[in-house]
Amino acid sequence: MIARRALLGTATAATLIPGAPAIAQGDGAHVLRFVPQADVTSLDPLATTSYAVRNHAHLCWDTLYGLDDAFRPQPQLAEGHVVEDDGRRWTFTLREGPTFHDGERIRAADAVASIRRWMVRDTHGQTLAARLDAIEALDDRRFVLRLRRPFGVMLDALGKSSSYPCFVMPERFASQPATAPLTEIVGSGPYSFVADERRAGSLAVYRRYDRYSPAPGGPVAVTSGPKIAHFERLEWQMIGDPSTIGAALQAGEVDWWERMAPDLRPLISRRRDVVVDRIETQGTVAMLRPNHLHQPFDDPAVRRALLMAVSQTDVMSAIMGDDRSRFRDGIGPFTPGSSLASEEGLSAVAGPRDLAAARAALQAAGKLGAKVVVLNAADQVNNNAGTLICADAMKRMGLDVEVATTDWGTMLARRAKKEPPAQGGWNAVYVAFGGEDLTNPGGHPLLRGNGQDAWFGWPSSPGLEALRDEWLEAPDLEAQKRVGRAIQARFFQDVPYVPLGQYFLDSAYRRGLKVERRGMTVPLNVRREA
Secondary structure: OHHHHHHOOOOOHHHHOOOOOOOOOOHHHOEEEEEOOOOOOOOOOOOOOOHHHHHHHHHHOOEOEEEOOOOOEEEOOEEEEEEEOOOOEEEEEEOOOOEOOOOOEOOHHHHHHHHHHHHHHOHHHHHHHHHEEEEEEOOOOEEEEEEOOOOOOHHHHHOOOOOOOOEOOOHHHHOOOOOOOOOOOOOOOOEEEOHHHOEOOOEEEEEEOOOOOOOOOOOOEOOEOOOOOOOOEEEEEOOOOHHHHHHHHHHOOOOEEOOOOHHHHHHHOOOOOEEEEOOOOOOEEEEEEEOOOOOOOOOHHHHHHHHHHOOHHHHHHHHHOOOHHHEEOOOOOOOOOOOOOOOOOHHHOOOOOOHHHHHHHHHHOOOOOOEEEEEEEOOOHHHHHHHHHHHHHHHHOOOEEEEEEEOHHHHHHHHOOOOOHHHOOOOEEEEEEEHHHHOOOOOOHHHOOEHHHOOOOOOEOHHHHHHHHHHHHOOOHHHHHHHHHHHHHHHHHHOOOEEEEEEOOOEEEEEOEEEOOOOOOOOOOEEEOO
């Protein structure tokens, strides 16, 4: 930490970002220089759940519905909808006016193709597909979904902000298989992607789309309300070293650091020309995901042994320090404070860990000394800290641990491989999701137990899947809560992943920027005040 802080005020973005464009005096009124949490490793938002890719996509495409600050769906590209036949027929109408970046109007056929492609990837979408009888465009502005069974969370699904949002793309792109990542962008959002200036690992550039038609009125929060691009040009500058970002922010060479490194917060917060702001209200939830396809974590007894060894407090302290106001431990599968979060089964993660019991459980399962490969994206400071704590706990409980350290993009590519670790696969990986993604089993990506179609790690749990279906059919909140407790109890038996805690990260930006949008750090509706 001393070495890092010593660099602040000396290292700058201009000297340490190869090829970084020079910003002429006065260009600041037209250019926003933003440092994202990670590189944009794919142009296609259905290729990965990376939040950097998700945020990139929210600039380039729009959704039918967006979420307000209470995470309730509000119309975006949709003008409205009608529900008939006891919830089995949904008819949507698009707003008049929105166009794609090639000037073509957005049609119902585009929305239909986009929904079809999205349903392949998303957990909500997969459930919708299983209940869908037909989806078709009625005319240029209207389309209908006819269902075999009601799907009461339709708007929540179409309006979700994260983990594969349902972005509307031109039909010719959306008709391509979801398994084939897009390499070209023709968007529907407030910014267009400037492909010619893309430099992987260094720079992504966006230009304001002057013909963008924002949603009329509504709350400006998360992904709802008018999405306004106040800058002609938006530059995402990928800078790997936090001390370099901090120095560039203080020197005015960048305007906004999406997620400030926690150990630099005390220093940067003292700067009068920098604002430290908590924009992400639901926090970040950390998890250790075992690979259920391969030994030793194909055995639930070994996964339960992980619960005995890995300390949420240790992981959170490694990321956030000792200030307990900035993290929560002792958490289960649902975001703390959400309607389904409960005390059910939390004794499995509360209190001191028992390494002797974990070791004995490994011995009983015949897995003591088993080799495990743990993926680690070292250029992600928080992920790296959490990964190393988990790897150490696994070593101390009696596993033979190899930490496969790479950069973020390489880690994402390896995470997608289902082959055994000896053939380029993996055994465990640290992951983090925004708390808004984990409030219920309908959209919680890591609670699915649908095997080969599940999120990376691919757990199979018929019990969790049956309870998820029961939750989707629950008639009211109280019934949902009862099912939620049963899901949480089953969670601690099957252990699709190990919960590691919830922490809260702050943004840092130059004083003079006015940031309106709250709940998720997307550089829209931000402007520079005189």
